Amino acid sequence: MKSTSRNFQIFVQSPDLRIPTRALIFQKPNPNLTLHHLKSSLFPATSIPHSSLFFTLNGKPLSDSTPLLQNSQIAPLSTLTLHLRFLGGGGDGGATGAESRDCYLNMYAVKKPDKVDPNEMRLSKWLNCTLSNEPLRHPIVIDKLGNLFNKEALVEGLLKKNLPKEFGYIKGLKDMITVELAEIPRAKEIGEVKFQCPITGLEFNGKYKFFAIKSCGHVLSAKGFKEVKSSTCLICHKEFVESDKIVINGTEEEVTELWEKLKEEKLKVKDNGKKTKKLKNGDVNGEGVGRLTGTKHGIEGNGINGNAKGSTKKFKAADIAPANATKAVYASIFTSSRKSDFKETYSCRSLPLGRN
Template sequence: MRSKPQNFQIFIQSADLQIPTRALILQNPNPNTNFSVHHLKSDLVSSTRISPKSLFFSLNGKLLVDSTPLFQNPQIGPLSTLTVHMRHNGGGGDGGATGAESRDCYLNMYAVKKPDKVDPNEMRLSKWLNCSLSNEPLKHPVVIDKLGNLFNKEALVEALLKKNLPKEFRYIKGLKDMIAVELAEVPGIRERGAMKFQCPITGLEFNGNYKFFTIKSCGHVLSAKALKEVKSSACLVCHKEFTESDKIVINGNEEEVEALRGKIEGEAKLKDNNKKSKKVKNGGANGEAGRLTGTKHGIEGNAIDHNNIGSSKRFKAADMAPANATKEVYASIFTSSKKKDFKETYSCRSLPLGRN
């Protein structure tokens, strides 16, 4: 006797496929055939281009493998709701999920805000158009230090007075380390409220795309192109004479900054050496310090001969006593009394007896 076909109704839902929950009547055409989840997936995607391998089913949160039978299965009964999921790539050593991560791991990963990417052009413009200390737009009066950094003079002086200069600018000690610069403005043009500058000779914009120099002797700012094309030992603006060492590159690269730093250190050493030589020169013609001369306390002539300081005996006032003078009395003028002459009393200490 032939068995009747088995059939019952189940529900299918999917959030990944964005389809509403719908009822599906299943009918096993052949009771002897094991109608499984694999057959259900094939029937579901038969009219679409979706591959059955990219889908998987779950029931009450539990995965249903393709070989799971739908008929005569105690887990799947009539009116059961099966959920269809899209299978996403990952979990195979390609950086995807492995299932071992905890939920807190993902929450912490997204809780930390990633820093915004900085536009290199914005950084370059900020370095050339803003004060290196306050980051405000450059405005006159503008000064430059000996390493080529630009500052608003007001901001730098205020930081020096309050003694709160950042560590990278601690080499600036005062006004002597600043050089006033003359930046040529582009007439009638402002960018984001800030002034724009240019080379007064070539018209090249002062924006970091071109190399610029400050002439230390006069403070004018000229492009490297202008100094190269017009060969002159005088400033092209004010015609004041300058040397190659008077040129300071503005916002130079690491090598140029290191060269300026070495130049500053060399100037400092030379200055110290000049101070030492001047000090020795003022001390005497042959390196001698000033000598005691005169007739004070009855001493005539030079009291100490520094040329023979290693071989001469220690100076004694008694040896220089005038004629008809007691040597001990004369020596007491220059030396204190001996310890044996002192005695402590209840009212004073170290007061020599016999003195009023």
């Protein structure tokens, strides 16, 4: 219980209203004085509505009916903080009326993935390995559709047999083409790996079209081929034809054209394999002359075609009997040496009844 016979001093501050700390001294305090009377003395009703103001002490809100003197919480020299109450809800847990069912459902909706920068996708396609997505580093290879790979990553995928299905046409080293990409010197100085056309200086970043030459592996821009028209490589001067040029990371139409060429090459290899297999047992010095003998094929023993009508000599086992062998005995191995009444077959001879 505070004494009302002496002066009573407190401090009031209000950061919300930008009012600096003020000292209030009550020389003859009224024991019935409340915080409501304090607000009325500080702010007339015409300036700020009293309902929008409230006091706190040490962070705890106080009601307007709280007595100023007969209160154990408010001691002399206490600091009261005056706050501005924001009506309409939101911060106090109430509803503003602005929410809708869609807003509520969106709170629990699955977040959409962040949009990928198309420039980053383009650079990744030209500067990273298609298989491992790691930065390109020599040795670098391309397949016959113009995709870029780190050779180490591609060979590892072949050995482990875990290449994705879309690269199923890559069976071995014969399906890879080692390429030479010219690095940009100024990028290498700052620790970056970037490539360019060694003729025009155009950067290898997807903004310009580039071709790789199968015969030598050098990579040049389309502008370089256009400006210096030549049937030899502009770097190593090796001869090449137009079909040796493979577009790198080409358009859908260009990739389709390369795919058709790849299928044609596979068909040619398959057909050549079949022809070689057919001639394997009958080829003589690569001339395709068969080694068949006998009257059935109309060919004499020396491998030269004879006249099938009458000039062909009939095969006799006795004619090829080994040295020091009786021809009749040798011939009896294959057929009967004399006429007989009993029947013979290829594998055995049947004897007449009574002889066994």
